[in-house]
Amino acid sequence: MNKPVTTANVQPNDLSQFWMPFTSNREFKAAPRLLVSAKGMYYKSHDGRDILDGSAGLWCVNIGHGHPHVLEAIKAQADTLQFTPSFQFSQPLSFELAQKIAALTPEGMDRIFYTNSGSEAVDTALKIALAYHRIRGEASRTRLIGRARGYHGVGFGGISVGGIPSNRKFYGPLINGVDHLPHTHNLEKQAFTKGQPEWGAHLADDLENLVALHDPSTIAAVIVEPMAGSTGVLVPPKGYLERLRAITKKYGILLIFDEVITGFGRLGRSFAAEYFGVTPDMMTMAKGLTSGYVPMGAVATDNKIYQAFMDESPDGIELFHGYTYSAHPLACAAAMATLEVYQDEGLFQRAADISPYWQDAVHSIRGLPNVIDIRNIGLVAGIELAPREGAPGKRGMEACVKAYEAGLMVRVTGDIIALSPPLVLEKEHIDKMVEITSDVIRALD
Numbered sequence: 461m462n463k464p465v466t467t468a469n470v471q472p473n474d475l476s477q478f479w480m481p482f483t484s485n486r487e488f489k490a491a492p493r494l495l496v497s498a499k500g501m502y503y504k505s506h507d508g509r510d511i512l513d514g515s516a517g518l519w520c521v522n523i524g525h526g527h528p529h530v531l532e533a534i535k536a537q538a539d540t541l542q543f544t545p546s547f548q549f550s551q552p553l554s555f556e557l558a559q560k561i562a563a564l565t566p567e568g569m570d571r572i573f574y575t576n577s578g579s580e581a582v583d584t585a586l587k588i589a590l591a592y593h594r595i596r597g598e599a600s601r602t603r604l605i606g607r608a609r610g611y612h613g614v615g616f617g618g619i620s621v622g623g624i625p626s627n628r629k630f631y632g633p634l635i636n637g638v639d640h641l642p643h644t645h646n647l648e649k650q651a652f653t654k655g656q657p658e659w660g661a662h663l664a665d666d667l668e669n670l671v672a673l674h675d676p677s678t679i680a681a682v683i684v685e686p687m688a689g690s691t692g693v694l695v696p697p698k699g700y701l702e703r704l705r706a707i708t709k710k711y712g713i714l715l716i717f718d719e720v721i722t723g724f725g726r727l728g729r730s731f732a733a734e735y736f737g738v739t740p741d742m743m744t745m746a747k748g749l750t751s752g753y754v755p756m757g758a759v760a761t762d763n764k765i766y767q768a769f770m771d772e773s774p775d776g777i778e779l780f781h782g783y784t785y786s787a788h789p790l791a792c793a794a795a796m797a798t799l800e801v802y803q804d805e806g807l808f809q810r811a812a813d814i815s816p817y818w819q820d821a822v823h824s825i826r827g828l829p830n831v832i833d834i835r836n837i838g839l840v841a842g843i844e845l846a847p848r849e850g851a852p853g854k855r856g857m858e859a860c861v862k863a864y865e866a867g868l869m870v871r872v873t874g875d876i877i878a879l880s881p882p883l884v885l886e887k888e889h890i891d892k893m894v895e896i897t898s899d900v901i902r903a904l905d
């Protein structure tokens with residue numbers, strides 16, 4: 461007999477069926493943190509409390525919650541056209557949105573491939589890199605290089621180039637022929653730096669060693685987050701990205717910036733590429749593209765990459781890749797409206813303007829117990845706590861829970877508290893974030 465399709469048996473307090481991602485299910489389900497609505501800078505919790513959003517949801521709600529312009533665009537789209545395939549068909553908005561995105565990407569990087577998430581954007585970029593070399597007769601370039609502590613989502617490509625041990629270690633050998641650069645973080649040399657550290661540009665030179673080891677003719681691409689977010693806010697040392705760019709260029713290796721976090725104003729510019737003045741060959745994006753209102757990701761490629769496929773492919777499909785929901789109409793509508801909000805409200809500049817206040821505020825936490833580093837750039841900050849002896853990550857998780865209880869959402873990686881609020885915040889929100897975070901840190905043993 462078919463099971464009846466009904467909600468009649470749903471029990472509001474039964475949390476057992478949803479296997480939650482990147483969550484300690486056992487702890488969460490014993491003491492859930494459920495959010496039921498949101499507006500502007502605040503979530504509302506299921507027990508009726510206002511929770512200040514210190515993490516833009518998950519690094520994505522850059523325009524703040526419940527923005528009427530985006531909500532209206534999504535509703536209007538839903539009333540008109542809910543789905544079109546984008547294999548061999550499409551809808552006008554997908555092309556208009558690509559123009560709008562291309563207007564924000566660096567000069568010459570204006571070909572846009574749509575995905576549904578950051579993970580898919582990363583795997584797409586890696587596949588384009590491999591196919592690009594092959595199509596131009598350099599099929600030996602198959603090696604991909606990531607970086608220790610890098611986070612590039614959870615696809616097999618992304619975890620292969622990623623460098624967060626717990627995300628990789630259960631999944632076997634992953635993609636062959638991947639290598640990693642060292643990460644750029646060093647507490648001894650960089651602790652409590654405001655903005656970009658002076659020390660560490662030379663770490664990019666490790667790429668020369670990998671090139672010598674493997675031979676440039678085997679290397680397809682290097683992928684890095686210009687600022688590593690998920691691993692706990694690692695700001696690139698001055699000159700580091702410039703060196704990576706110079707070395708990749710010298711050896712014909714593609715450079716991919718994973719801008720899933722850094723895109724759309726997080727650093728006070730459209731993209732980190734613009735902020736740092738370093739132009740890669742491809743950029744991945746997601747999160748801020750729609751402010752998280754509807755899932756969407758994308759890859760922007762340099763024109764030369766797109767053109768190589770157009771020139772060199774035999775007749776027919778040039779790139780055998782795509783998703784059923786690539787350029788989903790609701791996502792396109794949400795993205796288009798989100799980009800309009802960024803423009804109309806000048807949100808990237810607003811983030812840039814408030815970032816000195818942000819920097820001073822977060823660095824005022826220095827000196828509290830167990831705080832071993834504070835780092836910041838744009839509207840991001842990482843506060844690193846000393847790990848508890850024999851229990852790394854415990855202090856961090858307790859900080860996350862206590863902050864929530866005190867009315868603040870933060871993101872925690874291990875013992876690092878990351879703050880990355882919506883770009884619409886006011887100084888009073890910054891003060892409140894710092895006050896709650898400080899109280900929480902003081903209360904931790």
Ligand SMILES: Cc1ncc(COP(=O)(O)O)c(C=O)c1O
Pocket residue numbers: 576577578579580582611612613614685689690718719720721746747
């Ligand atoms: C730099 C980076 N790349 C990729 C991803 C994966 O994005 P998604 O979770 O949308 O798949 C993330 C998510 O945090 C990210 O920070």
